[in-house]
Amino acid sequence: MRKQWSLKTVYGNYLIFWLIWLVVQGYLKGIQTQYTTGMANDLINVVVKAVIWISLGLFWFSRTQNQLWLSKKKLYNSRFPIEFWLALVIFIGYLFMSMWIRHHGFYITTHPFTKEGGNFLSVTLAAGLIEELVFRGFFCNFLLTKYDMLTAIMIQALLFQAIHFPIYWAEGLSLMGWVANVATVLPLGIVFGWIFYRSRNLWPSTILHCVWDTAIFLFV
Template sequence: MKQTNWLIDLSIKYAIFWLIWLGVQDYLYDELVRLPATANYADFIVNTVIKSILWLGLGIWWLHSDQAQLWLSKKLYNRHFPTLFWILLILFVGYLLVTAIYEQHSLTIMPDLFTRERHGFIGVALIAGVAEEFIFRGYFMNRLLHRYDFMTANIIQALLFLGIHLPIYFVGHLSAMGWLNNALTVLPLGLIFGWVFYRSKNLWPSTILHCVWDAMMFVL
């Protein structure tokens, strides 16, 4: 009975979170684009301001209220950086550089990242990694690890991580191939970030890897 109640509670939290984010992506974003004063800053507002308030706010609230049901309840951010993190960091950077050179036949860096036209860099490359790691690895996986073994918890949180990306796929009207390509990227990354969090018992390594991936994808 306790196991059932626990799963229901976690499922309800995720469902509410998912529906709110769907509303933000589908309705609020469209409204911001229509307003002359915010049209050019819609990405920045959604990814930086709203995501910071909503994702971090919910994460802090849930971590505090469910502290007794967490695998790791203290020192989510610490100085433990295992060798695995450094290996993955080198692999991430190398893979993205080689892929960019292969696809573009040169290494081209997007200019003027912080101009009005490139305001999305902060939200996509920095805030997304921090907020997403905090709530998915810091809360959801943290809570799953309290009840399940690593493999089970990692797979579930990676699927939840993929699920929260679906609203933006709806808004972006992605083709079936676009859905597949994104899923084949997001799901493995979710598994890797979960693995790193589990091995390090520290949110910094997965957050840094996440931000590096997003930043290089944006810049290159």
């Protein structure tokens, strides 16, 4: 019989994951600054993130398959509760107003595939799909069997926030940049965790995540 994973084991694996991601972000930044631009950056980011995050996620799932709140086979299903639709409407309304206030009208970035425009695929699709699999699909899913709902959601949101710190460091964000990002990412992590809990389905939080990232990237 396979040994059950404790919280200590899960947190230890997260720490290893965090350190790996810190090293990778620093290395990627050096490569992309010197040798690659535009779409090449985008594809490198997508491939590297997919390989590291999905490999670790599948490993964690295999080791904890009998300890999860929602089994791996049931993660993606057809449950879309009213809370998801309300959150989607709120997201779209808020993002539309943010675009209008910031740009004084309708706006869409004119260079989504260039170095200056950022990483289109890695931001609009890969981030939502991969990050939700790991943080809501595994971490929140596991923590819900160890803590009450509120505590589990708060802890997974903090873990979700912390994995962004290597990115902020690699990007050389200012103090205000760190504060602004934390003020956005942490609440989003809470919302995504709560939507996952309410829906018992990974699609709603994934859709919300992709909608948010895509709108921020293209319109805001």
